[in-house]
Amino acid sequence: MSEVQLKDALDTLKSTGVRITPQRHAILEYIIHSTSHPTADEIYRALEKAFPNMSVATVYNNLRVFKKAGLVKELTYGDSSSRFDFVTHDHYHMICNDCGKIVDFHYPGLDEVEHLASHVTGFQVDYHRLEIYGTCRDCIGDSAKAQ
Amino acid sequence: MSEVQLKDALDTLKSTGVRITPQRHAILEYIIHSTSHPTADEIYRALEKAFPNMSVATVYNNLRVFKKAGLVKELTYGDSSSRFDFVTHDHYHMICNDCGKIVDFHYPGLDEVEHLASHVTGFQVDYHRLEIYGTCRDCIGDSAKAQ
């Protein structure tokens, strides 16, 4: 089923006149199959074996291309580097403050908040972003053991 | 009333054994009085006249101290540098995609979302973060004029 997503994504790119190069294919495939919201560097290192000559710049360039096409979202948190997430249906992120793990979860859109915000601030609302921070099961277990 | 906030913040610091230096006082005061969610560099430049010898490192060091004391929150968005926000009561941010302006707005806590997230992911929830993106009145006006 992620094969379908990949195919759709490639079609979307083609339809906007973007060439499908082997590198692009690989980067996109990696993001779709990954569940870990990788950084640019992680993508780069993961594809090193398959593309020994690929440049980091290629990864960044293509992530920007994918973002512009609406296929990929950039997530910026407190840590130094951005993470990238394949855009599927609306979901939010639950982030572990200990180990940095990011887990997706679904929740009906917060339209009401958007409306209120628009009303109060006079902004024209485009979208919103919500993250929940806490501690994952593994890390709760670890800290219990450590004591 | 922001005088009270400043005094409280200084008390909090003192109680945790942090010395109140003139630089610390000035940085904290600036953040509290500022409505613009400044970057480290903006704080640095704003205090340049009063503290010609102050180092950028001092700004960063103290922002970290304030963060650890829970007085200040670091906001990381897509752009390159972090912004800092004095922690008051719960509020969210409305961000203009054109000019980067950030406006606070209040909304009752999204406890329900936290509960669901905790239930679905098994995380122990600490807090959440919500931002709404759009276009502010000024920028809507500008683009209308430009056409």
Place this chain on the structure above:
DNA sequence: TCTTACATTGTAATCGTTATAATTAGTGTA
């Protein structure tokens, strides 16, 4: 006053990301 620990300063180093120029490779057309 002396001592000790903490703060600040100035600067160098680091790291993620972007810009640039040269080379390579796709794609449409003859």
Place this chain on the structure above:
DNA sequence: TACACTAATTATAACGATTACAATGTAAGA
């Protein structure tokens, strides 16, 4: 298939935000 044109990739240099480090300064307690 060959050609030409444009886009993509590569390698590397540059940039900008942030941090690390060593030296100096300063506050507070014995």
